[in-house]
Amino acid sequence: MTTLSDLANAHPVIGKRWSQGQAPEQERILVLARDALDFIFATGQRYDFEDFFKRPDVRRLPAQGGNTELSERMERTKRFFEKLRDEPESAEEVAQSQAILDAIQYIESTGQQGAFAAYQQHVEAGDLPFVVASFDTREDAEAWLANHPHPPDPASVLIANEFHDVVHDRKTNIRRLPRTRALKWYLEELVEEEQPVPVASFGTREEADAWWRAQPESVRRAWVRVGDELYLAAYYPNIHHRALFPLSLARS
Template sequence: MTNYTLLSDPQEWIGKRWSEDPSPDRVRLLSLARDVLNFLDATGQRHRFEDFHQHPGFSARPRTPDNLDERFIQTESLLSKLRDETGSEEERAQIQVILDALQFISSTDQHGAFNEYRRHVEAGGPPLVVASFDTREEAEAWLKKHPQPPDFANILIANQYHFVTHDRSTNIRRLPRSRDLEYYLAGLKREEPPIAIASSFANLGEAEAWLQSQAKSAVRAWISIAGELYLAAYYANIDHRALYPLSMAEGYEAEPDESPQ
């Protein structure tokens, strides 16, 4: 049975340790541990990681020095020390999940993808997506044929957010609508009042042509189209660009765990 809190439970331990010792070096390593768990969650790798956690080395290539990252080594060293020092079996188990997550990323050669994810998050980008499709039919065909579908990751269908859900016990695969983007835009509107800083355009067609012609794109930038603010977003992991009107945030000013009015 899938453990739906496997990646979230250790976050409380990370927060506790962060509060106890907020020194720059400790925060740097704990933030990496936090981001590793968030990366696996955002990319829908819960099932794959759970298999690895239960059977270390499962479906993973051998770990070699070539695919190690110095930050991972330092973080593993700290976590191993804290695991060995704690007298709590619960804490020891939570630390082991983080250690296994670090090992999983290294042994599946995902350092590059993880670093790209961190750049996206640090730049304040919109919720990560793992794929983009022009039509729902294309997305459903991809999901049907996928040998190991992501679980609870975001994808785009005609630039609208949808979740990918996969119940392994029944092999039921779904693409329900996601409102993560609406809450994200509402958060930007609330915390960082938007201004048009990139360009202004008379219509959506001009803006789309400009966006797709950019050799290098910022993760996010505000533009104006016929006087309305839009977010120009770039997803480097799938090399996809999209435009979202700020008006999508209307009705989603509440926090994600509250019901929008």
């Protein structure tokens, strides 16, 4: 049975075939495979994924819906990794290729092509680390986690616009929300890649928040200045949440 650990260990079979100047079709195949593996992690579907492959009829389950273009790309990706699985260059590639095939089957058979396509857009845009929920207070987040029948794991959430991991051990029912430095690392990398140039300036945080809430959904990210501080404005369409993150966090 493919486990979450198998998914995490499957990336080398992708990296081995990634190269500068590769054919566009191969790049699309490798990107889809990478994103299929990461999607299950980012959306916290560890237990759902593992339970899915305990079903005796799992290999006979059909794909559920999905748009034609994405379905065709998934089919091409499956054919690519089926060939690698059946004609591997090493023993490790059998399990790695099968893990990718299982990730794609899970997405297709559970009808998550739409969510997967949205996740791919998130990755392609270079957006902030993916989150599954947002809360105003720690108390709200802890109440949500305590009452959730199947908490996502692994996954991340925002609490007062600070990143926290969701940790759930199903055997012991331990549930925790430790803070993570994912935002700091993201901001550090972002400012190395682009010069922060504010598109608007405000005297107060309240004015900046009001302006950001009024922006169209197509605007996913922007730099703004509030007083003397630069902020990254971000929109999370999967949870319909807008946030402002101070750039100073990258230096903390």
